[in-house]
Amino acid sequence: MFDRLGSQSHHRLRWFLGLFVTWLAVSAQAADAPKTAEDWLEQLGPALNATSYKGVFVYSRGDQVSSMRIAHRFHDGEVQERLVIQDGDQGEIIRRGGRVFCILPSHGRIQLDAVLPSGPFSEAFSSKLPPFRRWYAARLLDDDRVAGHRAVVVALNPKDVHRYRYRLWLEKTSGLLVKSQVLANDDTVLERFQFTMLELTDDIPDSEFQIPFEDPRQALSLDKAEARIAAAAPPPEPSQPAKFAWSLGWHPEGFQETPSPHSHTGQAVAFSDGLASFSVFIAPVGNKDMPTGISRIGATTIFMRKMVVGDQRHLVTVVGEIPPDTAMKVGRSVFVQKNREPARVGTEPGSDMAARPQATAGSE
Missing domain, CATH: 2.50.20.10 (Lipoprotein localisation LolA/LolB/LppX)
Structure with missing residues (x-):
């Protein structure tokens, strides 16, 4: 009788041990389950x-x-x-x-x-x-x-x-x-x-x-x-507001305006989609011979073009972690207007139908 009871207890202990090991394995698998x-x-x-x-x-x-x-x-x-x-x-x-x-x-x-x-x-x-x-x-x-x-x-x-x-x-x-x-x-x-x-x-x-x-x-x-x-440190030099306004007619959907980088000579607007970013700089260049075209260093693209508004020559620069074709499309959508209004972007980002100034702007 005692042998039979001992055998039953032994089997019951083995069953509980097996259940416990199984629970540990399942718990470990749940803990190690891959995250998304x-x-x-x-x-x-x-x-x-x-x-x-x-x-x-x-x-x-x-x-x-x-x-x-x-x-x-x-x-x-x-x-x-x-x-x-x-x-x-x-x-x-x-x-x-x-x-x-x-x-x-x-x-x-x-x-x-x-x-x-x-x-x-x-x-x-x-x-x-x-x-x-x-x-x-x-x-x-x-x-x-x-x-x-x-x-x-x-x-x-x-x-x-x-x-x-x-x-x-x-x-x-x-x-x-x-x-x-x-x-x-x-x-x-x-x-x-x-x-x-x-x-x-x-x-x-x-x-x-x-x-x-x-x-x-x-x-x-x-x-x-x-x-x-x-x-x-010397006191910072006061920056002079640029005497022109400009409009960005297109930028990729999802890029939102962020705090702009500092610019002494013109106006700048920065954009980010939360991961990538780019900036657009507009500055008068007078008669200076400035380089134009597109280049890329690593993932950073730089696109530069000249614009003529009336008798004023301006340099448009797009720089950021975006593909070259995107940078060129952003830079070519810029329109400049000679006045004292602040810079602004188009009202329909991601679309070529964004509002543009009425002034005629030529490109070099």
Whole structure:
């Protein structure tokens, strides 16, 4: 009898153990279930800022290749970052939140520069639901390995011919961007960013983000360095408004106007679809002989054309991460009018029927 009871208990224990192992396996599979491409893109935004790491990355654009050492952390509620150029002339960029310091030893000076984005694609992926999703289709490719870290690969393919394609490699544990490619429609890689060495770590000392001087005893904290530079900096020159207005008759659907880049001599308007961006500059050139035509360095296209309005000659420049045909179409849709009204864009972006000034504008 006892043998029979013992046998029943043994079988019952084996059944419970089998059930428990099966539950563990199912749970593990659920936990390891692959995320969608959209899930990874949502994780990328916070990872770009909140992940602490240090390493070396390479950036190539056309035949230009450069490498940089980086230390990055999120500390006391702000992003802190240090970039050190590894080849050519010496130089560093140190940021704390919105303050950016450019250190240029070869020029014998330290200057406070404009706000720069924190790492590749940080502006594009800063929101939870990036607006570019309407204009790009995202899908997962086969996993890969970058700088010794496992990575998922996300393809972003445009839904029209006015944008480039993107490939993003995201580190599996953090979602950090560790490699990216910008590709033309024929699969030519136009630009590439990739970590060659990467360490995910919270152990980054405060000294990593100090302003360096030739004499280490002169090293300053960012707050003191900012005060010294601000006190020594000359007041900015007041910019004069351009005495003309212009209208942009066409731009690709989905590109919205963003804060414009600074221009002393003319007017500028910037556009972005949440991932790619371009700017349009209009400036009077008088009798200066300015170059015209189109060129491309990596994924950056530059298109320049001259326009004549009355007795005024103007130079139209389109520059940004858009294909050459798109840049030319944007630049050729510009119309200039001689008056003091501010620059404006066409009322029907994405259409050739946008409102245009009545003044006749000729092109050279």
